[in-house]
Amino acid sequence: MNHTIETILNHRSIRKFTDDKLTEEQIHTLIQAAQQASSSSNVMAYTIIGVTDPFLKEELRKVSGQPYVENNGHLFVFCGDLHRISQLATREEQVQMQETLESTEQFIVTTIDAALSAQNLAIAAESMGLGICFLGSLRNDIYHVSELLRLPKYVIPLFGMAVGTPAHRPELKPRLPFEAVYHENKYQSFESQQTAISAYDIELQNYYQHRTSNTRTDTWTEQMIRKYQNTVRMDVSSYVKDQKLNKR
Structure with missing residues (x-):
């Protein structure tokens, strides 16, 4: 690298x-x-x-x-x-x-x-x-x-x-898994991304709970729903x- x-x-x-x-x-x-x-x-x-x-x-x-x-x-x-x-x-x-x-x-x-x-x-x-x-x-x-x-x-x-x-x-904030953001040849269904997103929710929740400042319990899914509910x-x-x- x-x-x-x-x-x-x-x-x-x-x-x-x-x-x-x-x-x-x-x-x-x-x-x-x-x-x-x-x-x-x-x-x-x-x-x-x-x-x-x-x-x-x-x-x-x-x-x-x-x-x-x-x-x-x-x-x-x-x-x-x-x-x-x-x-x-x-x-x-x-x-x-x-x-x-x-x-x-x-x-x-x-x-x-x-x-x-x-x-x-x-x-x-x-x-x-x-x-x-x-x-x-x-x-x-x-x-x-x-x-x-x-x-x-x-x-x-x-x-x-x-x-x-x-x-x-x-700390380095984790990103969505490769499988959720890279689609080959065509857009993949949300269902095919769901496993990767669920794994990311767990990873991000763990990150928030263990970082040195501003700890909280939260997932990416919860964040996105809150964000787009607000105008x-x-x-x-x-x-x-x-x-x-x-x-x-």
């Missing part, structure tokens, strides 16, 4: 960081790694905003409810971005481009491009001995985040990533359309 695969297989979310800030060299290296991710038709339909202003970090922490949004080595916000593409064109060309820019297909392109770049950055950071935590919680109040970051039309904040020197090393972040849909994405 090579070092890259070892780094990937040892990923864990870090939620406590030292006070050390990332250097400019580290930031540039991470952004370069992010930019080398694959991109649909070389559109590179994303922008990464580094947040260093103390007021902004405090406001984003309030949105998230997570202290590590404010207390980290560096905070990145990954945005889906078709604004840059729209501005390349003349006003007449923009009218001709509008239907494509506002399509579901291009919305998918922005989210995939941003996610691929973020995963590159995450692996690069962990290979440098840093820790990371993805922050979907910035969508708890997506309109306010958009206002704070002054995002123009065709730009949406998808998620954040806190990066820094780890101040703890949590959260329902304003994201209207926000995305207000930003002229995913309208068609």
Whole structure:
């Protein structure tokens, strides 16, 4: 097994960081790694905003409810971005481009491009001995985040990533078994996945009961049912359309 695969297989979310800030060299290296991710038709339909202003970090922490949004080595916000593409064109060309820019297909392109770049950055950071935590919680109040970051039309904040020197090393959380996520040639019935999922429920329950912090009794099945019974972040849909994405 090579070092890259070892780094990937040892990923864990870090939620406590030292006070050390990332250097400019580290930031540039991470952004370069992010930019080398694959991109649909070389559109590179994303922008990464580094947040260093103390007021902004405090406001984003309030949105998230997570202290590590404010207390980290560096905070990145990954945005889906078709604004840059729209501005390349003349006003007449923009009218001709509008239907494509506002399509579901291009919305998918922005989210995939941003996610691929973020995963590159995450692996690069962990290979440098840093820790990371993805922050979907910035969508708890997506309109306010958009206002704070002054995002123009065709730009949406998808998620954040806190990066820094780890101040703890949590246990490695188990993942769904191979048999549940890899299907050969066609989608396999839920019944064929059930044995693997039941085994994972037992494994995850054991993990929660024996980890060093925040112990609890829970299974993946119970978590997923609770999660999807709750309606959260329902304003994201209207926000995305207000930003002229995913309208068609």
